[in-house]
Amino acid sequence: MARFISANGLAVGANVDMDGVPVGRVTSIALDPATYMANVGFTLDRTLSLPTDTTLSIGSPTLTADTALLVQPGQSADRLKPGAVITNTREPLSLEQQVSNYIFGNGGLPTD
Incomplete structure (x- = not known):
């Protein structure tokens, strides 16, 4: 599960993608009434082992x-x-932000 502001x-049913490859599916989306955050449930290919800083x-x-739910693996050995x-998540980008990012060369991916 992952926690998002939105x-x-x-x-x-949306894809979970890593490097443009589908590696899973979104299984649930629910609001946490205590934190008002979105809890997103998903499955991943069983062969994947994600770093803790993903x-x-x-x-x-x-x-x-x-x-889609986009996975950017981290570098941690754990x-x-x-x-x-x-909980290391990023807010969804607006269409305007996606178009701007695409035009300026990073293919629509979020920037740090």
């Missing part, structure tokens, strides 16, 4: 693709345990 544009974002890998909650 899950705007994401839908149950970042998740909501966006579109291209201007014409559907909104790995997330099954069922871990990922």
